Amino acid sequence: MSKKHPIISVVGSSGAGTSTVKSTFEQIFRREEITAVSIEGDAFHRFNRADMKAELQKHYDESDPGFSHFSYEANELVELERVFREYGETGKGKTRHYIHDETEAERHGTPPGHFTPWDDFENDSDLLFYEGLHGCVVNDEVNLAQLADLKIGVVPVINLEWTQKIHRDRASRGYSTEAVTDVILRRMHSYVNCIVPQFSETDINFQRVPVVDTSNPFIARWIPTPDESLVVIRFKNPRGIDFPYLTSMIHGSWMSRANSIVIPGNKQDLAMQLILTPLIERLVRDGRRA
Numbered sequence: 280m281s282k283k284h285p286i287i288s289v290v291g292s293s294g295a296g297t298s299t300v301k302s303t304f305e306q307i308f309r310r311e312e313i314t315a316v317s318i319e320g321d322a323f324h325r326f327n328r329a330d331m332k333a334e335l336q337k338h339y340d341e342s343d344p345g346f347s348h349f350s351y352e353a354n355e356l357v358e359l360e361r362v363f364r365e366y367g368e369t370g371k372g373k374t375r376h377y378i379h380d381e382t383e384a385e386r387h388g389t390p391p392g393h394f395t396p397w398d399d400f401e402n403d404s405d406l407l408f409y410e411g412l413h414g415c416v417v418n419d420e421v422n423l424a425q426l427a428d429l430k431i432g433v434v435p436v437i438n439l440e441w442t443q444k445i446h447r448d449r450a451s452r453g454y455s456t457e458a459v460t461d462v463i464l465r466r467m468h469s470y471v472n473c474i475v476p477q478f479s480e481t482d483i484n485f486q487r488v489p490v491v492d493t494s495n496p497f498i499a500r501w502i503p504t505p506d507e508s509l510v511v512i513r514f515k516n517p518r519g520i521d522f523p524y525l526t527s528m529i530h531g532s533w534m535s536r537a538n539s540i541v542i543p544g545n546k547q548d549l550a551m552q553l554i555l556t557p558l559i560e561r562l563v564r565d566g567r568r569a
């Protein structure tokens with residue numbers, strides 16, 4: 280927890296939609312005149328693409344099913360914790376980019392499968408925004424959840440998450456369905472052990488649930504649209520959340536439990552803005568005061 284230099288951590292698996300949610304946060308930052316610096320979780324992978332391939336082969340040869348981009352040891356989590364701590368204490372820190380494809384390569388001048396050099400954050404930011412796989416990890420080595428001030432989980436039900444990953448990796452990263460399926464299978468062990476536990480650390484989870492059949496995500500021709508989905512929003516601590524206000528403002532929403540509301544999928548952006556704006560405002564106000 281850091282009052283003066285707050286940290287927002289948005290966590291989700293690969294293809295869950297954390298980059299998509301980032302744009303909602305950016306709208307709030309712009310409207311509220313908040314200056315944010317940001318980290319993409321993939322920047323803290325331990326290996327570039329070629330080295331990762333060799334590591335995967337090594338683990339495969341040793342019959343180790345647990346190793347993948349999702350596992351702790353494939354990522355620089357101690358370094359990420361150091362950056363979170365440094366930012367919380369001083370408002371300074373550094374990050375880099377992992378380049379996935381040609382479009383990103385052109386933007387950053389680094390070839391796909393490599394990292395850009397480390398770069399310092401801009402000075403005088405109001406907050407640090409993390410989006411990625413591991414921003415709420417608590418394990419024997421690190422406690423990232425403890426260092427973040429607002430923790431959000433983006434967790435579509437798994438069929439939908441796989442559909443989104445397959446479509447995104449095929450459309451913009453040049454992989455075949457078979458290659459993505461193989462990656463999903465190899466990551467399952469660490470999905471369960473390293474990714475899922477974080478959703479008990481998060482303050483709010485947004486879980487998109489399709490209302491069309493996604494029973495075979497490997498042949499789905501398109502991603503279910505927002506109109507074909509509901510979103511379950513679960514608050515870890517519902518105290519202080521004005522549920523009557525939210526359900527009256529979000530047409531078609533209802534409470535499904537004492538700490539959860541369900542909204543139509545096409546209202547996710549509105550719901551995020553209504554829920555997150557006051558929380559972010561408070562973080563920034565307290566930070567500026569401190």
Ligand SMILES: Nc1ncnc2c1ncn2[C@@H]1O[C@H](COP(=O)(O)OP(=O)(O)OP(=O)(O)O)[C@@H](O)[C@H]1O
Nearest residue numbers: 291292293294295296297298299300443447502505
């Ligand atoms: N609410 C949504 N409605 C419809 N499509 C969505 C939604 N959220 C995400 N998607 C789609 O799912 C795909 C994956 O989303 P996104 O790139 O945001 O995932 P990600 O979590 O950032 O993945 P990674 O961490 O691997 O980069 C994209 O094609 C995106 O358009």
Ligand SMILES: O=C(CO)[C@H](O)[C@H](O)COP(=O)(O)O
Nearest residue numbers: 293321328348377379392412
């Ligand atoms: O999105 C991801 C994890 O969040 C990618 O799978 C990861 O960054 C590795 O990419 P690639 O295998 O294409 O080098």
